[in-house]
Amino acid sequence: MLWDWQFAFSILPQILAALKITISATFAGFLLALILGMLFMFLSRSRVQPVSVVVKWLVQFIRNTPLLVQLYFVFYVFPELGVSLSPFTAGVIGLGIHYSTYLSEVFRSGIDAVPKGQWEACRALNFTRSQTWWKIIIPQGIPPVIPVIGNYLISMFKDTPLLSAITLVEILQTAKIIGSGTFRYLESFTIVGVLFFLLSYPASKLVKYMENRWNPRY
Amino acid sequence: MTQTAQPMVQYSKVSKSYGDLKVLKQIDFEIGKGEKVVLIGPSGSGKTTLARLLMTLERPDSGTITVDGTPLWHEMVKGKLVKAGEKHLRKMRGNIGMVFQHFNLFPNMTVLKNVMEAPVSVLKTSKDEAREKAEAMLDRIGLLDKANSYPAKLSGGQKQRVAIARALVMNPRIMIFDEPTSALDPELVGEVLDVIKSIADNEEMTMLLITHEMDFALDIADRVAFFDGGTIVEQGPPQKIFYEPESPRLKAFLRRFSRSGLRSGGE
Amino acid sequence: MNSLDLFLSLIKNGLATTLSLTFLSAALAFVLGLLSGLARLSRYGILRAVSSVYVEFFRGTSLLVQLFWIYYVLPVLGFRIPSFQAGVLAIGLNFGAYFSEIVRSSILAVPKGQTEACVALNFSPRKRMTRVVFPQALLRMLPSLGNQMIELLKSTSLVSLIALGDLTYRANILNASTFQTTTIYSLLLLLYFLISLPITRGVKLAEQKLSAGRL
Numbered sequence: 001m002l003w004d005w006q007f008a009f010s011i012l013p014q015i016l017a018a019l020k021i022t023i024s025a026t027f028a029g030f031l032l033a034l035i036l037g038m039l040f041m042f043l044s045r046s047r048v049q050p051v052s053v054v055v056k057w058l059v060q061f062i063r064n065t066p067l068l069v070q071l072y073f074v075f076y077v078f079p080e081l082g083v084s085l086s087p088f089t090a091g092v093i094g095l096g097i098h099y100s101t102y103l104s105e106v107f108r109s110g111i112d113a114v115p116k117g118q119w120e121a122c123r124a125l126n127f128t129r130s131q132t133w134w135k136i137i138i139p140q141g142i143p144p145v146i147p148v149i150g151n152y153l154i155s156m157f158k159d160t161p162l163l164s165a166i167t168l169v170e171i172l173q174t175a176k177i178i179g180s181g182t183f184r185y186l187e188s189f190t191i192v193g194v195l196f197f198l199l200s201y202p203a204s205k206l207v208k209y210m211e212n213r214w215n216p217r218y
Numbered sequence: 219m220t221q222t223a224q225p226m227v228q229y230s231k232v233s234k235s236y237g238d239l240k241v242l243k244q245i246d247f248e249i250g251k252g253e254k255v256v257l258i259g260p261s262g263s264g265k266t267t268l269a270r271l272l273m274t275l276e277r278p279d280s281g282t283i284t285v286d287g288t289p290l291w292h293e294m295v296k297g298k299l300v301k302a303g304e305k306h307l308r309k310m311r312g313n314i315g316m317v318f319q320h321f322n323l324f325p326n327m328t329v330l331k332n333v334m335e336a337p338v339s340v341l342k343t344s345k346d347e348a349r350e351k352a353e354a355m356l357d358r359i360g361l362l363d364k365a366n367s368y369p370a371k372l373s374g375g376q377k378q379r380v381a382i383a384r385a386l387v388m389n390p391r392i393m394i395f396d397e398p399t400s401a402l403d404p405e406l407v408g409e410v411l412d413v414i415k416s417i418a419d420n421e422e423m424t425m426l427l428i429t430h431e432m433d434f435a436l437d438i439a440d441r442v443a444f445f446d447g448g449t450i451v452e453q454g455p456p457q458k459i460f461y462e463p464e465s466p467r468l469k470a471f472l473r474r475f476s477r478s479g480l481r482s483g484g485e
Numbered sequence: 486m487n488s489l490d491l492f493l494s495l496i497k498n499g500l501a502t503t504l505s506l507t508f509l510s511a512a513l514a515f516v517l518g519l520l521s522g523l524a525r526l527s528r529y530g531i532l533r534a535v536s537s538v539y540v541e542f543f544r545g546t547s548l549l550v551q552l553f554w555i556y557y558v559l560p561v562l563g564f565r566i567p568s569f570q571a572g573v574l575a576i577g578l579n580f581g582a583y584f585s586e587i588v589r590s591s592i593l594a595v596p597k598g599q600t601e602a603c604v605a606l607n608f609s610p611r612k613r614m615t616r617v618v619f620p621q622a623l624l625r626m627l628p629s630l631g632n633q634m635i636e637l638l639k640s641t642s643l644v645s646l647i648a649l650g651d652l653t654y655r656a657n658i659l660n661a662s663t664f665q666t667t668t669i670y671s672l673l674l675l676l677y678f679l680i681s682l683p684i685t686r687g688v689k690l691a692e693q694k695l696s697a698g699r700l
Contacts, residue, residue, distance in 0.1 A: 002561060064635055064681035065674045066642035069653055073670045076660070080667050158547040165646055172550060176557075185557040193550050201545040273605055311607040322602035325699055326620040336606040339616055368699050381602075388606060 008187040011178050015191055018174040025091055025170065026157045032096025033156070034149075037103030041111070044104065063101040068162050070094050075166040087168035091160075099156050103149065110145035111137060147211035154200050154207070161192075171195065224287055226251045226392060226424045227272060232281035234267050241267045243448040244281070249392075251286075254418050254425040256435040256456070259445030260471060265428050268445070269394045272426065273316045274307050285310055285392070315390030319397040321377040323369040323384070329356065330365040333384045341388070355383040359413050375406030379413050386417070393417060395427045407431070414438070432475055436460060444468045491665065492672050499655035504680070506572055506641045506651060511634060513577025518584025525589050536585065543582035549643050551575045556647045572644040580637050587629045591622040624695045631688030635681050642677075652676060 043055040062070070071094040078085060085093070114137050122132040164173035175188035227249040234242040242264045249255050257265040270276045271283060274290065283290040292299045293306040302310075324332050333352035337343040343351070356362045359379045369377055378398055385393065395414060399407040411434050417423055418438040429435060435442055436456045443453035444465075452465045463469045517539075524536035543551065552575040559566055566574065595618050603613040645654035656673045660666055 061674070061678055064639070064685075065677045066639040066653070068639075068642045068645070069656075069670060069673050069677065072653075072657075073674065077667045077670050161547050161549040162643070164549075172547075172553065176553070179557065186561045189550065189554045189558050193546050193554055196546045196550060197542065201541060204545065275601055275604055308607055308609070311604070314605075316605040318598060318602065318605075320598055322596075322598035324599065324602070324617050324621075326617070326624075335616060336608065339612040340607050340609070370699050385605065 002186060004184070004187060007182075007184060008191060011188055012191065014178065015171055015174055015188070015195070018169060018171045019195065021088070021168065022157070022160045022170040025088060025095065025160050025163060025168070026153070028092045029095030029099065029160075030153050030156055032092060033099035033103050033152075036096060036100030037107055040100055040104035041107040044108065045111075059101045059104055062098060067094065067098045067159060068165060070098055071162060071166050087163065087166050090166055091163035091168050094166075095156055095159065095163075099152060102152055106145050106148050106152070107142070110141040112141075113144065114141045147207050150207035150210065151204065154203050157200060157203075158196060224251075225249060225284075226253070226286055227426075228284040229268070229271075230282045230284070232268075232271065232278045232283060234264075234271065234276065234279050240448050242271075242278075245448075245450065247443070247450060249424055249426060250440075252421050252424055253440045254423075254427065254438050256439040256442045257426065257428045257445055258430070258432070258435065258442060258459075258471070259451075263445040264448045265445040266396055269316070269396050269426055269428060272392070273314055273394055274311055285313060312388075313391045314394065315385035315388055315392070316394040316396065317378070317382050317385055317398050319401050321369075321374075321381045321401075323377055323381055325369055328366050328368055329361065329372070329380050332369065332380060333387055336384065336388055351387055352383075355387050356380075358416075359383050373406055374402045375409045378402065378410045382410070382413055382417075391422075392424045392426065395425070395429070397428050397430070399429065399431060430475070432460060444471065446471070488668050488672065491659065491663070491669055492676075494659060495652060495655055495669075495672060495676060499650060499652035500676075502569070502649065502651040503638075503641050506569070506576070506644065506649075507638050507680075510573045510576035510580065510641070511637055513573060514580035514584050514637065517577060517581025518588055521581060521585035522588025522592070525585065526592060540582045540585050543579050544586070548575065548579045548640055549646065551579055552643055552647060568644065568647045568649040571647060572641070572649055576637060576640055579640075580633060583633055583636075584630065587626050587633065588622070591625040591629075592618060594625055595621045624692070624699075627688055627692045627695070631685060634684050634688065638677065638681055638684065 040055055040059055044052050044059065046052045046055070071091065074094045074097075075085065075087065075090040078090070118136055118140065119132065122136055127136070160170055161172035163170055164176070167173075169177070171192050175185075175192045178188045179185035225248040227247075229245050229247040232242055232245045232247075233240070241262075245264075245268065247268070257268065259265050267276065271278050272285075272290070278291060282292060288310065289299065289302070290307075290310050291302050293302045294300075323329075324335065327335060330349070330352055333355060334345070334348040337348040337351065338345060353362060353365065356365055359382065361376060361379055361383070364372060364376065364380075369380070372380065382398075398414065399410050402410065411431065414427070414434075415438055418425060425438075427435070427439070439456045441453060442456045442459040444451050444459060444463075444467075446467050452459065452463065452468050459468070460472065463472055521536040521539055524532040525540070527533055552571065555566060555575050556568060556571040559571075599617055599621065600613060603617055608617070641651055642653040644651050645657060648654065652673060656669050660669050663669070
């Protein structure tokens with residue numbers, strides 16, 4: 001057999017150490033995506049025409065262009081404009097911006113699903129806009145879409161290897177370094193593949209479970 | 219209506235449950251050749267399930283159903299009676315047609331194609347012959363001018379009439395109507411009932427009709443059976459069932475319809 | 486080089502690769518998605534099991550990891566696959582798994598009454614699927630398929646990391662030689678966006694054509 005168990009175990013600690021970077025990049029990026037996504041959602045609903053139109057086109061543009069190219073943009077172009085970023089920061093920003101566009105769509109559909117009558121009741125009760133949003137609309141609109149948001153978190157996790165292209169040493173890059181150093185790609189890449197699967201498959205099952213419990217299909 | 223010796227449809231000790239819910243309890247029931255039978259009863263009483271078992275949409279848990287002497291859900295394999303396979307079911311189904319409460323027309327086909335599709339795909343009729351027959355059928359129900367429209371553009375009453383045409387064009391010997399007008403606006407009910415009546419005028423057609431249209435039942439039924447709680451509580455000629463009900467449950471059921479249902483007669 | 490020259494250079498050297506990669510892997514993904522989606526609805530447990538494993542595995546792992554695995558590891562096991570074919574294979578397999586789910590859920594979403602009408606009319610299971618259920622499922626699939634096509638287009642940029650000469654790779658090369666970073670990457674983003682527009686339009690047109698008169 002080609003597979004060398006001893007070798008596999010010997011490189012495991014190195015790969016797992018890099019996993020920490022992968023996971024922290026995922027969570028940091030997702031946090032940014034949540035915040036920006038909310039922001040984009042509010043802006044796209046703005047009654048100031050130019051604002052909502054510009055935001056809608058911007059969101060569309062970012063959604064339709066590759067994450068990899070956006071990462072290059074943040075990592076290589078920002079310095080030209082005076083902002084120099086570490087690979088980790090650039091990666092988090094790139095992931096955050098890219099996924100914020102997906103999340104803004106998800107938030108929007110969740111909010112749109114709240115019955116119009118709720119808005120009218122709030123107006124009749126003389127709630128302020130802020131109260132309407134935070135006490136009534138968001139608590140109703142967001143929970144049903146949490147499973148979808150969960151799926152995007154898992155997607156982002158699977159996209160972290162792209163950060164290796166801007167020199168962040170996460171698990172794929174670690175595997176590549178090991179591989180090119182020892183000429184043994186089999187164990188290192190397979191371990192990385194399995195690790196991704198072991199983490200994302202149960203996560204997606206959890207999301208599906210949440211979806212069935214909260215949004216049962218009849 | 220004269221009853222010929224062998225019934226067209228015979229249910230024998232048929233039971234059906236969904237989980238803990240017993241929907242049909244050891245039902246014995248017959249429909250004679252050319253007989254028009256109407257089933258009435260509250261929702262959940264089992265009448266729809268009885269019809270669906272005949273159309274092979276559901277399998278009975280126990281008991282047998284026979285169609286013109288041949289078992290429906292069982293077949294003879296090497297001299298033994300076993301659960302029927304798909305081939306046997308398809309052979310038997312050819313005699314039975316069904317019209318659904320919610321029409322179930324094919325939205326991806328025009329009205330004409332809806333009526334042509336089954337003869338072409340199932341009976342292997344040639345496209346030309348199928349088209350002729352379909353157009354004749356549509357003409358008969360007064361919808362030939364809608365032949366090239368899609369179902370979405372039709373009213374509920376028109377959709378149901380097309381659904382009836384679609385089922386009839388397959389020449390079934392038994393027609394099942396499962397609450398054909400319950401999903402229609404009141405003013406559209408009449409046109410559908412007219413079509414069903416014209417089918418009932420055919421002496422040879424055996425019909426099983428589930429409906430809340432009591433006047434219509436009075437008009438066309440040879441026999442009415444009242445279902446409640448998974449059993450047949452009372453059955454008989456429509457005059458007797460509607461105007462001289464015996465069982466208290468039937469009386470209670472009919473009282474609910476006295477305001478909107480039966481015209482004149484006895485009140 | 487001025488912007489126009491850069492733009493033309495990018496197009497001349499990378500566009501063909503990106504476009505052919507997109508089309509070929511999309512074709513592979515459609516075939517795999519269709520077969521696997523139908524297999525998951527099959528009566529035969531073995532078909533369901535095999536395609537479930539395929540779908541869960543390829544959706545549950547990262548595309549870049551899959552790409553690297555095909556390009557770096559398969560040679561070790563005896564299969565040396567050139568970078569273009571590796572790209573088509575990885576993207577096709579990956580998106581085939583996503584398409585499979587779309588096919589499956591669209592077919593399941595066709596109302597039960599349609600199947601019952603087919604039973605009542607004595608259709609064979611095959612005719613039921615080809616004449617009634619699948620045409621309706623196809624219309625439902627289009628929006629999701631359209632979204633996935635855009636994702637597929639974007640994912641072709643990953644092949645630049647296995648040194649395949651697509652738009653992104655060419656942009657990197659151009660950047661290394663001219664250092665006009667901002668212009669190059671801005672143009673690159675613009676190019677991908679421009680390519681995505683006809684795809685979105687095409688899906689919308691298909692939707693309109695299929696639902697003609699129906700709605």
